[in-house]
Amino acid sequence: MSPQTFVIKVNPRAPQKRLILTAAEVLRRGGLVAFPTETVYGLGADALNADAVKQIFVAKGRPLDNPIIVHVASAADLDRLAENVPEEARRLVDRFWPGPLTLILRRSGLVPDGVTGGLDTVAVRMPRNSIALALIRALGRPVAAPSANLSGRTSGTTAGHVLQDFAGRIDMVLDGGPVPVGVESTVLDLSRRPPAILRPGAVTPEDLAPLLGRVVMGRGRGGSRRSPGTRYRHYSPRARVTLVEQNDQEAVAQLLHEVGRNKRKVAVVTAGHPFVGPGKAGLVVRQMPQDLGEYARRIFAVLREMDELAVDEIIIEKIEEKGIGVAIMDRLKRAAAR
Ligand code: TXA
Numbered sequence: 001m002s003p004q005t006f007v008i009k010v011n012p013r014a015p016q017k018r019l020i021l022t023a024a025e026v027l028r029r030g031g032l033v034a035f036p037t038e039t040v041y042g043l044g045a046d047a048l049n050a051d052a053v054k055q056i057f058v059a060k061g062r063p064l065d066n067p068i069i070v071h072v073a074s075a076a077d078l079d080r081l082a083e084n085v086p087e088e089a090r091r092l093v094d095r096f097w098p099g100p101l102t103l104i105l106r107r108s109g110l111v112p113d114g115v116t117g118g119l120d121t122v123a124v125r126m127p128r129n130s131i132a133l134a135l136i137r138a139l140g141r142p143v144a145a146p147s148a149n150l151s152g153r154t155s156g157t158t159a160g161h162v163l164q165d166f167a168g169r170i171d172m173v174l175d176g177g178p179v180p181v182g183v184e185s186t187v188l189d190l191s192r193r194p195p196a197i198l199r200p201g202a203v204t205p206e207d208l209a210p211l212l213g214r215v216v217m218g219r220g221r222g223g224s225r226r227s228p229g230t231r232y233r234h235y236s237p238r239a240r241v242t243l244v245e246q247n248d249q250e251a252v253a254q255l256l257h258e259v260g261r262n263k264r265k266v267a268v269v270t271a272g273h274p275f276v277g278p279g280k281a282g283l284v285v286r287q288m289p290q291d292l293g294e295y296a297r298r299i300f301a302v303l304r305e306m307d308e309l310a311v312d313e314i315i316i317e318k319i320e321e322k323g324i325g326v327a328i329m330d331r332l333k334r335a336a337a338r
């Protein structure tokens, strides 16, 4: 437990060296530093320090068998962390790193057991964020970092979100402003044939296909053992979430009627168009951007806002499962799972 969490504003275009060195020093001593990536904020520890990595699990309330992504600052670091790196991994790295693509590969002996939850594979990615890269370089070692949120909650996309969950519980937050992507990286398992997307993200199957040939979605046989994170309930605001088709006024009216009878506070999140359903006192309405990239950037903030407003029920319109829409719908379905 850290009595005080230092929040340091860093310029994402030109991270101040002195500030980065301070944060790297905290990591070097085994502390926890939250930092921005292009996808979501990460909660970082020195990946080669097993005790420090353990503290991540404690702070998040994360099950110990849920492995953590190791972040690197150069493609060359891949060979220190992974073994038998297939040729296609090199092509993917050339094309998508730094960027929102995490590769699952056979782990090397360098990676502590605590990072991989005892699996024989390791997840590696190089983030496209100057603060994250500067921090990893200043430490001179890879940084283990899950999304910076309490286990089960939505990922933090601003430093403010990180503080909601971790104020007084971690050493430092590097505030680099809101992140540009807004949903977590694509997780691609290259340790099996054919390669499988364990978690959809901004790098889509259409992006991967030309470099991979066949790529399948989902966990396949032995799935939950392979990607333990997918076993747990995720991305959950405290409210109950129900997904409805777009412009299904009848379904919305029906839900509003039911929950209205129980005097529950309700929110409707529309997809890219104004709300046209029945008015209701105290109803919270959020119109999401039409552009799916913009939608992705905002969705976790909206779900967190609902918690702050003490909303009991959130009705969310489905969006088109195309491009990053696949990743968004994946998170919305998980938020709605009960
Ligand atoms: O965009 C992101 O990936 C963010 C930023 C901070 O990099 N990180 C992130 O980490 O989302 P986390 O821990 O919230 O999600 C990582 C997912 C989990 O579902 C975990 O189970 C899975 O990746 N994972 C990690 N290592 C794995 C492995 N060796 N095999 C299979 N799945 C793995």
Ligand code: MG
Residues within 6 Å of the ligand: 146, 147, 155
């Ligand atoms: Mg997470």
